[in-house]
Each structure stands twice: as C-alpha cells, then as structure tokens.
Amino acid sequence: MRNLFTSGRPFRLVPYFFLLSLLLMAGATVLMAGYLRHYSSEQLLKLEKSRAASLMQIFENSLWADFRPLLPLAKDPAKLKQVAGQPRLREAVIRLMSGTDVIRVKMYALNGVTLFSTDPKQIGEDENDDEGYRHASAGTPASELVHSHSIDAFERTLTDRDIISTYVPMHDPAGKIEGVLEIYLDATSFVVDSDRQLRWVTLAICALMAVLFLAQMLVVRLAGRIIDRQAAALSETNRELDNRVAARTSELANANVRLKGEIQERRRAEERLDHLAHHDPLTGLPNRLLFQKRLSRALSVPNLPAYKLAMLFIDLDRFKDVNDTLGHFIGDQLLNAVAARLADGMRAEDMLARLGGDEFICVLENIANRDVAADVAGKLLALFQQPFCINGNDLYLSASIGISFASHDGADVDTLLRHADIAMYAAKSAGRNRCQHYTPQMSAEAEQRVVLERQLRQALENDEITAHYQPQVNAATGRLVGAEALARWRHPTLGMVPPSRFIPIAEECGLIVPLGDQILEKSLRQLESWRRDGFELPSISVNLSTRQLERQDFPQHVARLLQRYQLQPSDLELEITESVIMEADNAVNILAELRALGIRLSIDDFGTGYSSLSYLRQLPVQVLKIDRSFILGIGKGGEAIVHAILALSSNLGLETVAEGVEEPYQLEFLRAAGCHVIQGFLYSRPLQEEAFASDWRERLHTPAHP
C-alpha cells in the first residue's frame, strides 16, 4: 500500500502547514478585524442613534412647536423656502445645538419634502428616495456613517469628516408621527479613536496571530523534523525490511528448491531402498521377499484351479565348484549371465526371482496344463547347453529343476517352495541336469533322510561304522602298495547302507567329522595291528572331508593318532578332492602343516573339479588320483584325456593312481601310459580287515595280476 512514507515523495509538512496556517490566520485576522470594525461602527451608530434620540427629544421639546406650522407648507415648496429660510429658525436651531457635535439638522414632512435644513439650499428637496428617511417615517430610527471630504456645517465648512446622520420620527402630542428629524453628528473624533483602537486591536491580533503562527511553525517544524526523521527511519526500516523480506523470500525459494530436491532425493532413495529390499543386488531380479509377496497375491485368488500356477525351483549344478575354483568374481558374473539367459527364455508375464546363492525361482501363471511347466523347464535346461563366456573363458554349466503346482502340491508359498525344493533335490539325486515334478514320495524320501541322519548319529555312538579296505597295486609290478579305507555302515535292520547314501547326509549335518575321525583312527589302528601280525602293508589312504580339514588342530590330531599307534607319517595318505580343498577355509595352510609332518597327500577324483593348474602347483600334494569317469572312457575315445592327466601329473612330479579300474584293457592301457598305481574292482572290491589281510598278505612281495 502506498502511503506518505512509501509513496517515494516525502510529505512536505512545513511548507504545506506554513501556507495553510498563514492563509487561515490571515483570514481569521481579516475576519476578526472586519468584525471588530463592523462591531465598533455598529456600536457607534447605536450610540449616535441614542444620542440623536435624546437630541430629538430636546429638539422636539424645545423647537418642534416652531417648526410644526411648516408642515402644511410641505405641499408648496416655494412658500416653504420663504418661510423656512428665515434666519430666525436657523439661529434657534444653531443655538440649541451649539455645544454639541451636531453640525447639521434637517426636518422632513411625511411627503418626503425637506421642511427645514440648517443649509437653506436643501429646503424643499424631495428625500423620498432616502432609505433613512423611509425607515424613520415608518417609525424606526435609522443611522448611517459616511465619510465626507467637505460638508457645510452651521457656520463653516468642514473637511474630511466622518458624519453620522440619524433619522428619527417626530410625533404630535398624540404620539402620531408627523415628521422626520435628521441630525448630522460629527463623529470624526469617535471614528478616529475607534479606528486607532481598531488598528491597535488589529495589530494586537496580528501580533498574536504572528506569535501563534511562529509558535505553531516552530512546533510544526520540530514535528516535521521528527516526522522526517521517523519517516527516514521508517523508510530505512522499510527498506531493511524489504531487503530482509526479499532475502528471506530468496532464502525460502532456495530452501524450497532444496526441499523439493531433498524430497525428490528422498523419494528416489526410498525407491532405491524399496528396490534394494525387493531385488537381488547382483542380478537385479526380484528377491525372496518380492517373490513371496507376488506369489501370495497370485495364490490368494479363490478356487485357483490345479495346474494353473507352477513353481520351478532352479538350482545350478556344481556351481559351488565354480565359485571355489574360479573365485567369487567369476561366480558372480556367471550368476548374472545365467539370470540374463533365464530371463530371456521366459515369458514377460512369468516371474523369475533369485532366492540366493545359485537358486532361482520361476513362477508360471495361467498355464494351460501340467505339461507346460515341464516344457518350460526343458527349455530352461536347454539354455544351459551353450557355454557361458565369462572373462573370455567358456564355462559349461547345467541346472536341476524341481516343479510344484499350486493347489495340487500346496496352497501356500512355503509349502509350494518346499515341495519344489524337494523335487529339485530329487532331480540332483537322479543325476542332475534334469527336472522333476514333485511327488509325495519325494517328501517321504526327504523325511527318510532326516530319519537316516538320526540313525547315523546313533550308529556313530554305537560304533556301527566300520572301515573296509580296497587294495592299491603297483601297475608295473603288480605288488600291493597300499589300501584305501572306505567307510561302511551295517544297520541292524536296514542292513548295509551305501556310503553314497550316508556320506552326503553326514557331510550335510556335520557328522562327517566324528565319522571321519573314527575311520581315520580305525584305519591306523588296523595298520598297526596288521603290522604287529607281520602284514607289512606299506601305507593306508583315508578320505578327508571339508569339515575335517577346517579344524585348525587337525594336523596335531593326526600326529597324536600316528604317535598313539606308533606309525610314521609316511604310513598315512590323506585323500582330498579338489572341491574339499576349495571349500575348506585355510585349506592350503592345513595341508602344508600335514605335509610338514611327513604325511602324503593325494588329490582325489581329479578332473571333476575346477581347480586351475596354477593353483594345483601350489598344493603340497604327492599323489593324483584319476577319477573313475575318465577310466570308463578308456577304449571309448577318452584315452587322450587320461594321457593328458598322466602327462600333467608327471610334469608336476606326482604319483598317479587310477581308480575304478574294472577291465583288463583299462589296466593295460594305464600301465602302458605310465600310471603308477591301480585301484579297482579288477583287483578287488573293498574288503573287511580279515578278508583283506588273508587275500593280500601274500601279495606284498609276490606280483599279483588279475
């Protein structure tokens, strides 16, 4: 709002007030002076009127009788002049008025004719037009003040005079007006006095007004300065305020911009958090949480028909080996590549999620029938036929898939997931790289595994686990060079439980540590026992699991056992698979400690893992066992691989053991190729200690060929 202080033009109070006040005061002074003048002349006239009335009374009493006879002559002016002009009358009047201020007397008849005048020239003149005369003839005395430069008085001429002429009615004895008397009074002295007084009074008023004006001006000027200062201060304050408001507005605008930015940033952060909370950071696929939410929603449809929604549980085969041998960086890249390939192979409406590790879930909604799920699973498995190129290396991989159907195999997320997992496990057990539909039988088997675990625990407590021994024969000489101790479990009711059944369970539940310890101690005790009996078996091989190798005191434990049974470290060979070495924490150091003790170390199932050759060179191993799968290839085109492994082993300065040799041609090939030791059913199955001793005691020194 624009006002005095904000309009930009300061209000000039003093000049405005000066002008206005001057005008008002001058006006007031003029009015007051005028009024005083008017009042004093009124007073003067009033006074003169009363004096005239008194003089009239005197005149009426003294002389009117002499003049009354003139009244009839008013109709005849000539005659009137003659009669009224008589000096006698004039002198009588002058005599009567002498000593007074009266300078002229006139009388009028009621017809307006001048009946008498101390100036004889005026006798007979008509005064009808005179206002004073008209008022007096009507009964009202009237006075008027005039200034005369020159007037004839009784006996002289007066100059510059203020004259008051007063008209008063003359009455007959009955009180009836019969004429008018006009008396001229010289009021000059009064007027001069009055004017002088009036001048003084006016001067006093002017002085008072001037003082008042000056006082006002001082006050107003002072007030003006104060107002100016306040206005300036106010204006400054306003400016400051405006500046502050502008600055604050700008700050607020900036803050608003920042706030908007922060809100957007927060929204983005929330979206990121939400995305992180619901997605796998490695592959970007939905994670377990999002998968559960979406599946719960899909399952909440009432009366969902069977075989309309399928869940595919995908687990990569031997992925752990990749991770362990090639490292997590390659493993992560491989998982990413797998996720991308799986996503490409699926319909947009299907959901692919990563549960963690190498486990993926695929949910197929609105499928036509049960076969569709198997078809999709087949397509997904086919995606693995091509290698994954990671860091320039072609990696071959397969997957196992378990399938469960909503309604049919479970109504909720957990049940469906558990059953798909069980089916996947069955696919793995059946040889991997395949898919399996869930069946209740699988659950039964899973339960059996739980039962078996409990029974295995009891078996260990009851010392039901024994060791059987399989001979190892020098390929060139046919002499017995050692034996591999293999765990055997004869259950009181189940009978013989194969190691392929209970060893994986023992590894899963951790029972492999006490089991491995028992086999190790029993083998060493047996070796010591045989030697006491004169059966000088050169050495004994024992399998080692990841969990055992992870025990930091394992080398000391082995050393104590060797000492207990008075054996040399070289009497013992420990077999470790590539995956065991890769899986176990600190494996290389533990192996180094074992080697430092003098214990022989052997790489078991060589060729099935992913260990790199450079890594192999660093291991303190002395023996390399060629996996049975390669031996099976002999005679079937797989000889080159066996040659390569033997050459590698030779280059590394390792002894080579071929396991799973069943056929004579395999033996012939291996012997010709330079393999050092043969182990397999061709020579013997694993045997109980007595059988082993009785069968092989003699063959220590005598070459024994099958």
Ligand SMILES: Nc1nc2c(ncn2[C@@H]2O[C@H](COP(=O)(O)O[C@H]3[C@@H](O)[C@H](n4cnc5c(=O)[nH]c(N)nc54)O[C@@H]3COP(=O)(O)O)[C@@H](O)[C@H]2O)c(=O)[nH]1
């Ligand atoms: N950690 C431990 N693992 C152990 C222990 N005892 C056994 N095992 C491992 O269990 C797997 C199965 O063993 P098993 O059924 O005893 O099979 C062994 C041999 O019987 C078998 N073999 C030997 N020769 C032949 C043959 O000519 N044909 C044929 N079909 N099978 C044959 O090979 C198994 C020996 O394998 P390996 O140990 O790799 O030399 C097996 O992986 C065992 O390692 C234990 O105490 N601890």
